[in-house]
Structures are given as C-alpha cells and as structure tokens.
Amino acid sequence: MKPELTATPRLAPGVRLNEKSQQPRTLLMPERALRLNGPSLEIVQLCDGKHTVQQIAEKLHALYSKAEPQRITDDLLGYLALLRDQRAIDF
Amino acid sequence: MTTLSTPLALIAELTHRCPLHCVYCSNPMELTKRDSELPTQTWIRLFQEAAQAGVLQVDFTGGEPLARPDIVELIRAARAAGLYASLITSGLPLDEAKLAALVEAGLDHFQLSFQGATELTAREISNTTSHPQKLRVLQWLKKHRIGVTLNFVIHRQNIHELEEMLALVEEHKPGCVEFASVQYYGWALANREALLPTRRQLEFCVATLKEAEERLKGKTRVIFVVPDYYAKYPKQCVGGWGRKLMLVSPDGAVLPCHAAGVIPGLRFNNVKEKSLREIWETSPAFCKFRGEDWMQEPCKSCDRRHVDFGGCRCQAFLLAGDAAATDPVCSLAPTRAKIDAILAVINQPKPAILDEQPTYIFRPNPS
Numbered sequence: 001m002k003p004e005l006t007a008t009p010r011l012a013p014g015v016r017l018n019e020k021s022q023q024p025r026t027l028l029m030p031e032r033a034l035r036l037n038g039p040s041l042e043i044v045q046l047c048d049g050k051h052t053v054q055q056i057a058e059k060l061h062a063l064y065s066k067a068e069p070q071r072i073t074d075d076l077l078g079y080l081a082l083l084r085d086q087r088a089i090d091f
Numbered sequence: 092m093t094t095l096s097t098p099l100a101l102i103a104e105l106t107h108r109c110p111l112h113c114v115y116c117s118n119p120m121e122l123t124k125r126d127s128e129l130p131t132q133t134w135i136r137l138f139q140e141a142a143q144a145g146v147l148q149v150d151f152t153g154g155e156p157l158a159r160p161d162i163v164e165l166i167r168a169a170r171a172a173g174l175y176a177s178l179i180t181s182g183l184p185l186d187e188a189k190l191a192a193l194v195e196a197g198l199d200h201f202q203l204s205f206q207g208a209t210e211l212t213a214r215e216i217s218n219t220t221s222h223p224q225k226l227r228v229l230q231w232l233k234k235h236r237i238g239v240t241l242n243f244v245i246h247r248q249n250i251h252e253l254e255e256m257l258a259l260v261e262e263h264k265p266g267c268v269e270f271a272s273v274q275y276y277g278w279a280l281a282n283r284e285a286l287l288p289t290r291r292q293l294e295f296c297v298a299t300l301k302e303a304e305e306r307l308k309g310k311t312r313v314i315f316v317v318p319d320y321y322a323k324y325p326k327q328c329v330g331g332w333g334r335k336l337m338l339v340s341p342d343g344a345v346l347p348c349h350a351a352g353v354i355p356g357l358r359f360n361n362v363k364e365k366s367l368r369e370i371w372e373t374s375p376a377f378c379k380f381r382g383e384d385w386m387q388e389p390c391k392s393c394d395r396r397h398v399d400f401g402g403c404r405c406q407a408f409l410l411a412g413d414a415a416a417t418d419p420v421c422s423l424a425p426t427r428a429k430i431d432a433i434l435a436v437i438n439q440p441k442p443a444i445l446d447e448q449p450t451y452i453f454r455p456n457p458s
Contacts, residue, residue: 001309012238012266013236013237013238013239013266014199014200014237014238014239014266015238016175016199018147018173018175019173021173022173026147028147028148028175028199029238030177030199030200030202030238030240030266030267031177031200031240031267031314033099033147033148033175084309085308085309086312087266087267087309087311087312
C-alpha cells in the first residue's frame, strides 16, 4: 500500500539518526542499523511528523531539478513504504 | 589476508545475577560472582572506547541487567558516548518509576523476554513467578515512546502457545516481535532432550509465523530464529566470528560470542588490561577464527563459506569435538549424522519422552 501524499511520516519509536558528528550517517533501529546517503538521508531527515509526503516530494524536486518530478515522487513513495514495512517510520 | 571490519555492536553482559532460572539460559555454566563484576566507571570507559572503535549499538544484557543498581547511570553514559542503547530484560526487578528513569536516561529500545504465553508455562521454564510482572511492564511501556521488542524464546514445551503469544503481540502492538528458537549451548544443551522441537512443531511454527508476518506487516516486524538442527545450512553465527560484535562478560573478559568460553585453549583479553580496539584487533581469541585460513574441508572450498563462515565454532566443538570443523548442523558436514540421530529420537512416532514431565536442570543465581 502506497503512503498518502497528505500523510506526515515520522521516525517510529526506537528509531533515530546517529549524531551529526558520527560518520557515516546511520539510521539506528532495534537490532539493526541502516547506512544513509544522498537522497535517503534527505528523506529520513524530513520524516519529522511535520512535513507531508507532498512537501517532501517538492523539496526533492527542487534538490534534483534535472530528474523527472513524477519519477522522484514514485521513488519517494516506494522508499517510504519500504521504511514503513521495516518499522523505521510510521504515519 | 583478512581486512579487519569495524565492530558494530557491543554486548554488555553486566551481571550473571538473575531472578529467573531459565532452563535454556545462554550464560556459561560457570557463572560470574557478584564481587567479580566490573565497576561502573570501567563500563563507562568501555562505552567511550566502543564508540571510538566504530560501535553503533550497545545491548545491555546479563543475567538480568536491571539487577545492577547503576543501570540508569550506565544507559546515560552509553547515550552520552553516542551509542544506541538496548535493554534486554526479563522485566524484573522494575517498577514504573524505574522505567521512567531508564527512558529519561536515553534508553532507545526495550526488549522484554517471555518464557511462554501463560503463567503456568512461564513458571515451568523459569522456575519463578514472572509472567504477571511482564504483563504489567507491557502496560507501563505504553506511556513511553521508545522501541519495544517482545522476545519469545520457543521450544518443544511452549510452541503450543504460539497463537496466544501472537494474541499478546496483537494486543500490545510492539514494533518488533522475535520468536527465538532455543540455541543449544550451556544450560540449553544440558536440557536439550526436553527442549528440542519436533518436526511437526517446526512446520506449525513456520506456517503460523509466515501468516502472522503478512497480517502484521507495517505494524509489527516478525522475526523467526529457526532451530538450526533442522536447517540445511548453518547459521551465520554472530555475523561471523570477530566480524561484527564483541561481548564483554561481567568480569571484563572480551569474547567473540556468548558461548566462546566452551572452546578449550582460547585466550580472552580483559578490558582491565587493554583497550577495546586493541582487543578487537589483536586478541588471540578474536584472531583464531577470523577470516578463512582456519577452515577445513568441506568449508574451505565451499561457495557458502562467504555466506555462513562455516557456521558456529562453539557448536562445532560441542558436537564434533573440534572447534575448526564444519558446523555439524550443515548438511555437508561429515558429522551431520550426529544431528540426524538426535532428531530421530525427538521425532519417533510416539516418543515416550514427550509424555513424561521433563526433569530440568535449572540455571542457579550466582552469589
């Protein structure tokens, strides 16, 4: 199931980014850790319970203006669904 | 030449003291006494050293980590060092105020163990009354926004409660549930005849948990640790010897895994003498089975050696009598017949041992 554009994703309980001073940036979760870079880091940083999926998509469109916007949105929805199924975010 | 990886997780075995006496406890048969436990300041130094060496997560475990009066201070120190802090606990001894203090100190993740879905079974396995307290802890946890995992250790004597375990999960909606089949080391090995599940039970587990995984998708992550005696290939034990994690025992000895103490002749360094990084890089115990040079056939030329690293060294020693042998659970192992013989007894058409009340060897509480 795809996330709604009006949903506001946030990190699930027990999930957080490591400190800015720690490299590489990593999403820390129960029993696991996920290395983040480029767009995945930008997306996770916007999963703060305030930004809607639509707003995150718009920020990515601006950051990656050479790519086709619809393609970016589709990729974003896919990635958010993956993070939700991994219990890294909820809506 | 093996490229040295970074340790990712530190298992902090704070104490071997525990109010429970579980028949499958993963602690060594020889339990560390209270007066040999590391002091608070040494643990705090270790967390800083661990973070500097690249460790991301620390698992506070035991025994029962809550038996340490300094547990809140230790969690605070781990967080201050930049580590992700998990508490692996039975939920005893704990009250609402202590839980709030743990969360306030920065606890990221609370893993609550269950011995069954009912008080009757839980008491049979742990020789303690603990189940009602666990249900209370589940209620208290709802007030806090931290990661919660329920860990059900499953075996022949409680698999029939699997549906009730899942009902608890659906009621309390933890982020994660782990159904961990007993692994046969230490106390569990001593009680293996009573704990090893039958093939029918295993099939029931696989089917039930597959269905549960689908049903709970997006709500609770379902993890099933299969009983490796029934597997075709061995497990990638602790992510590979000396590849991902290090365990510090209550007295400061640093081990590559929980059970490594059973392997004769291994020399463990102690954190009182050396830094964690130095131990990771040079400890004879860590170097012994790192990489592939130690491997024998059939592992040595097997394509799967990069996948499972030959399986578990402790199991190889315990069951094949040689820590460098292929893990006997592997279908390619020359000693696989030993495992099959054990399974044959458990899976007899009507095994008499299933009808009898098992006589357990309970894990004691060290002084």
